[in-house]
Amino acid sequence: MKKVFAVCLMFLSAALQGQELTLFFDFDRCDLNPTAQTQLQHWLADHPNVEVTKIYGFCDWKGSNHYNDSLSIKRVKTVLAYLQEKNILVQQGYEIKGFGEDFPQSKVQSENRKVIINYTQKPQKPKDSHLSEQISQAQVGDKIQLTRIYFANMTARILPQSLPVLQDLLCALEEHPSLKIEIQGHICCQLVYDINDLSTRRAQAVYNYLARQKISRKRLSYKGFGTSKPIYTIPEKTPQEEDANRRVEILILEH
Incomplete structure (x- = not known):
């Protein structure tokens, strides 16, 4: 670490x-x-x-x-x-x-x-380096959830409290120059598949952040899955299940 x-x-x-x-x-x-x-x-x-x-x-x-x-x-x-x-x-x-x-x-x-x-x-040490550990140990094909990524309600605008985990991801990409990832967006609650393509736009927002920080676009891709791959069956029974379905993950393409 x-x-x-x-x-x-x-x-x-x-x-x-x-x-x-x-x-x-x-x-x-x-x-x-x-x-x-x-x-x-x-x-x-x-x-x-x-x-x-x-x-x-x-x-x-x-x-x-x-x-x-x-x-x-x-x-x-x-x-x-x-x-x-x-x-x-x-x-x-x-x-x-x-x-x-x-x-x-x-x-x-x-x-x-x-x-x-x-x-x-000024350089800031990520508050939680657990993500870096996960990426270091991951194999091609593994998926890792980006916890504590927050968006404004029904938008793809990333909220400032998401910055620590984004910085952690940025550092991991810098430490592993051969690492290539696909950023995957998922949403909750909708019975119809992602009417506003929100999952794709949120995945793209993370992609854009990394690209603005000079990570090569050749190492990045993004995709939205809407509600097609929920962790819990929709409609969810609790707010906790909604939070679990509403997520951003990264798929390890090359390491």
């Missing part, structure tokens, strides 16, 4: 050198547009344990220098307020700066209206 944690530290070491997130703003606006809000939501879901070190604001060349300097700072303050609302750690003595239009401008004006967040991500 020390080996698993060591691999996680190696995988995340680059993050300690500092990373950047760029958000783009609409013309002459300092509020977060829907695209920027969605980008921030995905960033927060995929990057637990971040610490913000710098926030820089930028504008295009239209307008006076004084106006653009003020607008770039307003954009910085908008982002800072969002991060503080989400309880994101901002480094003591963090640096904020508005460049206005005084920077090398892109010919594409929309690319100049932005805020850049500089951050580091």
